[in-house]
Amino acid sequence: MLTNIKPAKKLTTNRNNYSCHNKTVKILFLCGGTGKRMFPLTEDKFLLNFLGRTLLEHQINLAQKAGFREFVIVGNPARMARIEQSVSQVKHASIELCEQKKPLGMADAIVQAHPHLHSHFIVVNPNDIFDISAYTNLLAAHEHKGNATLILSKKTDSYFPGGYLITGKGNVVRKIVEKPGAGKEPSNLVNIVVHLHPQVDALIEIINKQPKGNDDIYERALNELANRTGKLHTVIYSGDWIAIKYPWHVLDAIRFFLDKSRTRVSPKAWVSSSATIDGKVIIEPGVKILENAVIRGPVYIGKNTIIGNNCLVREYSHIGNNCIIGFGTEIKNSYLGDRCQTHMNYIGDSVIGENCSFGAGTITANRRLDEKQIRVKAGAELVDTGKDKLGAIIGNNCRTGIHVSIMPGIKIGPDIKINPGTIVKRDIISVEKT
Amino acid sequence: MLTNIKPAKKLTTNRNNYSCHNKTVKILFLCGGTGKRMFPLTEDKFLLNFLGRTLLEHQINLAQKAGFREFVIVGNPARMARIEQSVSQVKHASIELCEQKKPLGMADAIVQAHPHLHSHFIVVNPNDIFDISAYTNLLAAHEHKGNATLILSKKTDSYFPGGYLITGKGNVVRKIVEKPGAGKEPSNLVNIVVHLHPQVDALIEIINKQPKGNDDIYERALNELANRTGKLHTVIYSGDWIAIKYPWHVLDAIRFFLDKSRTRVSPKAWVSSSATIDGKVIIEPGVKILENAVIRGPVYIGKNTIIGNNCLVREYSHIGNNCIIGFGTEIKNSYLGDRCQTHMNYIGDSVIGENCSFGAGTITANRRLDEKQIRVKAGAELVDTGKDKLGAIIGNNCRTGIHVSIMPGIKIGPDIKINPGTIVKRDIISVEKT
Amino acid sequence: MLTNIKPAKKLTTNRNNYSCHNKTVKILFLCGGTGKRMFPLTEDKFLLNFLGRTLLEHQINLAQKAGFREFVIVGNPARMARIEQSVSQVKHASIELCEQKKPLGMADAIVQAHPHLHSHFIVVNPNDIFDISAYTNLLAAHEHKGNATLILSKKTDSYFPGGYLITGKGNVVRKIVEKPGAGKEPSNLVNIVVHLHPQVDALIEIINKQPKGNDDIYERALNELANRTGKLHTVIYSGDWIAIKYPWHVLDAIRFFLDKSRTRVSPKAWVSSSATIDGKVIIEPGVKILENAVIRGPVYIGKNTIIGNNCLVREYSHIGNNCIIGFGTEIKNSYLGDRCQTHMNYIGDSVIGENCSFGAGTITANRRLDEKQIRVKAGAELVDTGKDKLGAIIGNNCRTGIHVSIMPGIKIGPDIKINPGTIVKRDIISVEKT
Helix, strand or coil, X not given: CCCCCCCXXXXXXXXXXXXXXXXXXXXXXXXXXXXXXXXXXXXXXXXXXXXXXXXXXXXXXXXXXXXCCEEEEEECHHHHHHHHXXXXXXXXXXXXXXXXXXXXXXXXXXXXXXXXXXXXXXXXXXXXEECCHHHHHHHHHHHHHCCCEEEEEEECCCCCCCEEEEECHHHEEEEEEECCCCCCCCCCEEEEEEEEECCHHHHHHHHHHCCCCCCCHHHHHHHHHHHHHCCEEEEECCCCEEECCCCCHHHHHHHHHHHHCCCEECCCCEXXXXXXEECCEEECCCCEECCCCEEECCEEECCCCEECCCCEEECCEEECCCCEECCCCEEECCEECCCCEECCCEEECCEECCCCEECCCCEECCCCCCCCCCEEEECCEEEECCCCCCCCEECCCCEECCCCEECCCCEECCCCEECCCCEECCCECCCCCC | CCCCCCCHHHHCCCCCCCCCXXXXXXXXXXXCCCCHHHCCCCCCHXXXXXXXXXXXXXXXXHHHHCCCCEXXXXXXXXXXXXXXXXXXXXXXXXEEEEECCCCCCHHHHHHHHHXXXXXXXXXXXXXXXXXXXXXXXXXHHHHHHCCCEEEEEEECCCCCCCEEEEECXXXXXXXXXXXXCCCCCCCCEEEEEEEEECCHHHHHHHHHHCCCCCCCHHHHHHHHHHHHHCCEEEEECCCCEEECCCCCHHHHHHHHHHHHCCCEECCCCEECCCCEEECCXXXXXXXXXXXXXXXXXXXXXXXXXXXXXXXXXXXCEEXXXXXXXXXXXXXXXXXXXXXXXXXXXXXXXXXXXXXXXECCCCEECCCCCCCCCCEEEECCEEEECCCCCCCCEECCCCEECCCCEECCCCEECCCCEECCCCEECCCECCCCCC | CCCCCCCHHHHCCXXXXXXXXXXXXXXXXXXXXXXXXXXXXXXXXHHCEECCEEHHHHHHHHHHHCCCCEEEEXXXXXXXXXXXXXXXXXXXXXXXXXXXXXXXXXXXXXHHHHHHCCCCEEEECCCEEECCHHHHHHXXXXXXXXXXXXXXXXXXXXXXXXXXXXXXHHHEEEEEEECCCCCCCCCCEEEEEEEEECCHHHHHHHHHHCCCXXXXXXXXXXXXXXXXXXXXXXXXXXXXXXXXXXXXXXXXXXXXXXXXXXXXXXXXXXXCCCCEEECCXXXXXXXEECCCCEEECCEEECCCCEECCCCEEECCEEECCCCEECCCCEEECCEECCCCEECCCEEECCEECCCCEECCCCEECCCCCCCCCCXXXXXXXXXXXXXXXXXXXXXXXXXXXXCCEECCCCEECCCCEECCCCEECCCXXXXXXX
């Protein structure tokens, strides 16, 4: 069923003949399903832009830093063009693209990618953000444990809706329990999908034995592997880990990437002598920062964006390309996609898609009057975000009139227009996709 | 019926004995009827101030540049004092004022002015804005065509509610058709009232023959002249032409005058060292520009006006005398009359009369959410302004409370007070004068 | 009934043995009843902070400047801890504290303080603000008139709800008429409670003769003294006098104290090089003034307060300690208590208690659209404030949402939360305490 094997050289760019013990270990990125929980953001998570690159590019770059040079990406057919466009920016890498025709889950994705894979490989969910120690720890354990399957895990304090590991002596994994429910966690170790498989054929064989029509074939295959061989081990990861499940996790991702970055002001940017640039900032080519604007880092400003007079951009904000941040706007700890326009606004603790425009005086409230934690409706769920400051979550192509007030944690969009003077107290979404 | 012939010397000021072939050609300015379509602006159009002078003064100055020194102004009795005050500022000109007791139209105005006129003269509607080539082209044609009556015209692409010319060979005018209606234009040449008459007595004679009680006696007289003598010609004008019919044309007039002007910052103005002055600006004596304000030309700022802290004034804006532009206001492509006050406002693409005051947070929306062109009610008509950005049109002596929102193309005033928090979606006018 | 005589030395601090004719004259401060008319401000007036000190401290400091060193303070038991804390800051003074167990009025307070008083003393209402000439004039008259009782008075033009003096030759007081009502004033001399009594025992004796259960025992005692001895005189005071009766008088008090103060910028404050400090300002240690902020004095800014980017603070404003004046806020002629937070607000001509927080875009209107004088409901009364500019009066611990509009003269609080977008047209008070 493999449909679209592109010759590896197509995307091989200036690759040095780099000598590295793990150069033959391929990374398999699973760029499959869209995240319904991310609505009204409609972009695949791994295609979200951070600091001028997609999350997928960041993933490849991170793996490159860890010494990997060969990548296989499995994606759904509708996304392949965008994936290809995204990774075409990456240098010194051999990247093979592979379609997964139907969204049949992780095990199927590995099966689809099988022809691209050699004996051992690492399968990665690129929607999870982690640091280089995830790879280096995994490789170090692989040196010791030879032919064991290694799965990354992290100790957590609060419930996470993923897989929990039951382990024995020496980090042997006995069982993976999927989404046990809060209070029923069998351990404090959560499975992170950065898994090293030493023998692809053996894995495929076990996968193929599992009954079809199930969501969790991959996890059941791992459990069978554990039962049968005892050769399933975990490597405990202690670095930062951000699983982008809900839109507000984008704010955590900004923080992650900005914390890891360095100040960089393009010589092709224009900064008024009366503007203030303070702290860690990344300012891309073509940016204009007008008089009396203040950029108080950590802040990222994308290409050709204009920061207007007397604006303030501060505290882990990320503004995309070709935005116009109009007169008197404050942006604080927010993510704005490309081509957004603001004017005398306050955008705080908010996540905004592409091509949104805010009428003068539109304000996002980012705190409840009772100062309680903010809960967001996600489908039928009412999710406690764990944050006492959260603004709006707005999809692509929205417009607000003047003097619009948006309450904390409200979701809008995509493609929504909001009349002037509206106080938005409930989510306004065109098509609820849950 | 001539009632108020003032001795020419009264308004003759320092006139040099200037030798010029056309020094004996007088210009007759028709300062007659008020423009109902300009409501809620109630000022006569020729008395509107641009760059510190009335439109009438600009007209006289332009004619002076073309070599004219003698002017006759016909106006209605109620306006004569203001006309006299306005033109008393003009130097090196002989100006005669003449009342038209009743508003009986253009032909009657010429009849009233007859005692002031010599053989040939140019009659001008001073509400139309044009450049010096209107006069120089007319005079050049007069050199060639001797005793023909010459009327200025302009080629237009879209319908204009004025007179259209039917012409023959050699720019001979056969007929003027008044307001034919869109789609029924007999040509693309629109009559501009800058007309050279070589023989005043002959014109008066034809006028007097026309049946009374008609609006368009003057045009019928011209048509009879064309029929009888064949000596009615047009001179096609290709410069800028702005006919101030509707209030938003004031914005076009600002653009015209600012484009033709040069930067001039009075040494009697005070500009904070932390303010920014950029581009073409005219700043009059007594102006104060406070800290962190930005003036981004083309911009005009009238006498004694204060531009407050952290304000932005930009893009073809015109602010009258003795205004206070309070903290944090942005003014973009707008006209403000004298003695206006703002405070944390956005005034965009708007036309504001005198003595208006805006509560903090009042905002003019200047764009529809659907981005369509903006239509304005003018009397019974709904006029398409041809603009996709247009703010408010506000007459003299209006006040808004705090947090007022004014929708695009809305008309307010004069003498209207708007309660705090109002979203103004319909025109609010004291007395509809249509 | 004297309950709590603290040894004078307890609060005596570094007192020099200062030789002065009046060093034995004690000042008795009446720190008794709370002011119901001050609601929603709940702080005792004499404990309000101005320029970093309570009004009571200011009173003691003023008296010290006039040469006094010994003070007795009578207060109600609930306030004694705060009074003691306040006056513990005062140096070079001997201060005795004395409880008045029940709120039985001024005569009772003097009786309670009797054990602390020597032969002659001055009784002072510390809620009235006056300058040093009140004391120096009183003492000068005392030199001349020896054993007369002296009461300070001031000529007034408009009705004041206090006591009026009927006087005879040589400033002899014949009678005090309490609150005669507007239009029924027996003179233009209003009693200011800065009274010098030459013989405390004689006074107490007369007080004790008065029938109990009356509000005005003290005034009746003075009237009896006048009748019996003829030794009641007035000293007419011509300096500034501010009687803090209603909350808006706090604004007058700011003006008084700022006018009397000098510029003082703490070296422990941080002022951005792009901020503007202009006019008379007092900036306390730990203050931060961020980029493009403008402080246009007279202005006081308390300890550790942050003035954010592009803010404007101007014209007799007083901001307490530990406030955060957020981006784009303007504060004009207003009093803010400690720990207030603003954000893109306009606070004009307003009095704000402690620990208040204003959502982005909250605006206080400070002027009626009809420009009439502003009236405020105080209990059942509708009081004409005599001001055409007055903003909001807000008690401690209030919160407003975003885009709240507060009408002129509105009272809010304490402990009130106002929903986003509300237009506050009526007082919102938790418990009406009138």
